[in-house]
Amino acid sequence: MEYDMLLLRFGEIILKGRNRSRFEKVAHNHVKALLHPYPRAEIMKEYGRIYIALNGEPLAPIVAAMKNVFGVTSISPIRVTPSRLEDIIPAAVHFVKELGVGPGTRFKVSARRVWKPFPHSTHEMNKLVSGPILNACPELHVDVHDPELELRVEIREQGTYLFSEVIPGAGGFPLGTNGKAMLLLSGGIDSPVAGWSALRRGLEIECVHFHSYPFTSKKAEQKVIDLATVLAGFAGSIKMHLVPFTDIQTKLAKSGQENLTITLMRRSMLRIATKLAERNGALALVTGDSLGQVASQTLSSMNAIGRVTDLPLLRPLVMTDKVDIIAMAQQIGTYDLSILPYEDCCTLFVPKSPATNPNLHVLESVERSLEDLDEMIQKAVEDTETIVIRPGRSIVRREAGEDPVVQENWF
Numbered sequence: 557m558e559y560d561m562l563l564l565r566f567g568e569i570i571l572k573g574r575n576r577s578r579f580e581k582v583a584h585n586h587v588k589a590l591l592h593p594y595p596r597a598e599i600m601k602e603y604g605r606i607y608i609a610l611n612g613e614p615l616a617p618i619v620a621a622m623k624n625v626f627g628v629t630s631i632s633p634i635r636v637t638p639s640r641l642e643d644i645i646p647a648a649v650h651f652v653k654e655l656g657v658g659p660g661t662r663f664k665v666s667a668r669r670v671w672k673p674f675p676h677s678t679h680e681m682n683k684l685v686s687g688p689i690l691n692a693c694p695e696l697h698v699d700v701h702d703p704e705l706e707l708r709v710e711i712r713e714q715g716t717y718l719f720s721e722v723i724p725g726a727g728g729f730p731l732g733t734n735g736k737a738m739l740l741l742s743g744g745i746d747s748p749v750a751g752w753s754a755l756r757r758g759l760e761i762e763c764v765h766f767h768s769y770p771f772t773s774k775k776a777e778q779k780v781i782d783l784a785t786v787l788a789g790f791a792g793s794i795k796m797h798l799v800p801f802t803d804i805q806t807k808l809a810k811s812g813q814e815n816l817t818i819t820l821m822r823r824s825m826l827r828i829a830t831k832l833a834e835r836n837g838a839l840a841l842v843t844g845d846s847l848g849q850v851a852s853q854t855l856s857s858m859n860a861i862g863r864v865t866d867l868p869l870l871r872p873l874v875m876t877d878k879v880d881i882i883a884m885a886q887q888i889g890t891y892d893l894s895i896l897p898y899e900d901c902c903t904l905f906v907p908k909s910p911a912t913n914p915n916l917h918v919l920e921s922v923e924r925s926l927e928d929l930d931e932m933i934q935k936a937v938e939d940t941e942t943i944v945i946r947p948g949r950s951i952v953r954r955e956a957g958e959d960p961v962v963q964e965n966w967f
């Protein structure tokens with residue numbers, strides 16, 4: 557089937573809210589950025605919709621790109637024909653034939669007359685168009701209440717749009733329209749998916765990653781940068797804060813409470829992330845926690861860990877099963893990176909039996925006994941290195957004190 561245009565629809569909340577024009581503007585810019593590799597494609601805005609004229613650009617990769625536009629609920633490829641009855645009818649018949657319908661398919665025509673001077677009403681058009689289609693495709697039968705195939709015929713001055721396919725979009729809110737949050741990004745499967753969920757919900761994100769160099773390798777760091785690069789493919793560019801965590805981790809591991817090490821580490825991570833969030837104007841923290849997945853994600857652990865921050869702790873995956881998280885990771889393209897075997901800082905000092913029910917008083921007293929913990933946390937914040945990650949680029953190697961080497965492989 558030859559298509560001429562795409563129709564992108566927005567969700568209810570976006571259309572009905574007070575921020576409609578801001579939402580639409582952001583989504584429009586997102587579409588524009590994603591269409592950069594397709595210079596002939598043209599964007600046209602309309603109330604609650606965006607149209608893209610393909611002008612010879614390929615349909616499939618553009619549809620795939622548009623599925624990444626947050627706030628767009630569905631996408632329909634459109635065939636355009638001149639707004640004259642003698643053109644519309646054969647084009648509609650051809651359109652339905654090309655779809656290759658099976659016997660007994662329930663069918664309906666829904667006409668809409670946007671261009672009022674067009675001489676036939678929508679009611680007449682439904683009849684005028686469905687008659688010849690039923691003649692040409694006797695395997696169809698009309699069912700106006702529950703059609704499997706609904707042919708939409710939108711009559712406009714500049715042309716009539718024929719479409720039927722409805723492809724699900726990403727949904728959510730347009731990029732960054734709900735404020736900024738700090739994502740704790742590890743090299744695992746969960747946190748990149750949590751980051752994508754946050755982006756989809758209209759949050760701008762910055763990433764914070766804790767590394768224990770030289771216990772953790774540069775390859776492990778590169779893996780996290782690559783994960784953030786995938787997220788940048790959805791977000792535009794993303795800031796990433798790399799926090800040196802070795803000293804704190806070593807100190808906590810020696811606290812004499814082996815089974816609490818992970819809990820203590822998480823508390824310190826959240827304290828640092830909170831400070832970085834405050835510095836960078838982020839109003840929440842996002843983690844990849846999923847209830848019950850590991851010892852540090854029991855309700856009791858979450859309770860003991862979350863207390864160190866005043867910021868809202870957003871856990872998009874808290875109720876999601878691992879199989880579903882994996883499926884999402886595969887869909888967004890982070891899974892293959894996440895399963896690369898490089899160590900994470902937390903896998904280094906894993907206690908034999910991490911506490912699943914840590915006692916808050918014990919945690920607090922261990923932290924008090926480590927007198928310089930607060931200074932170490934402050935120092936880690938000061939020594940944090942910030943890099944900007946752009947879509948499709950990978951930062952190849954960075955020696956201490958040198959600027960990142962950036963490899964360009966995007967437009």
Ligand code: ATP
Binds near residue numbers: 741745
């Ligand atoms: P993930 O797959 O996201 O690593 P996980 O199941 O391995 O999750 P944990 O390692 O217990 O779970 O981590 C829980 C959450 O804590 C992560 O989802 C992430 O948000 C944060 N986190 C853990 N390690 C780090 C790290 N080194 N740097 C930044 N955030 C981290």
Ligand code: MG
Binds near residue numbers: 742743902
């Ligand atoms: Mg992990």
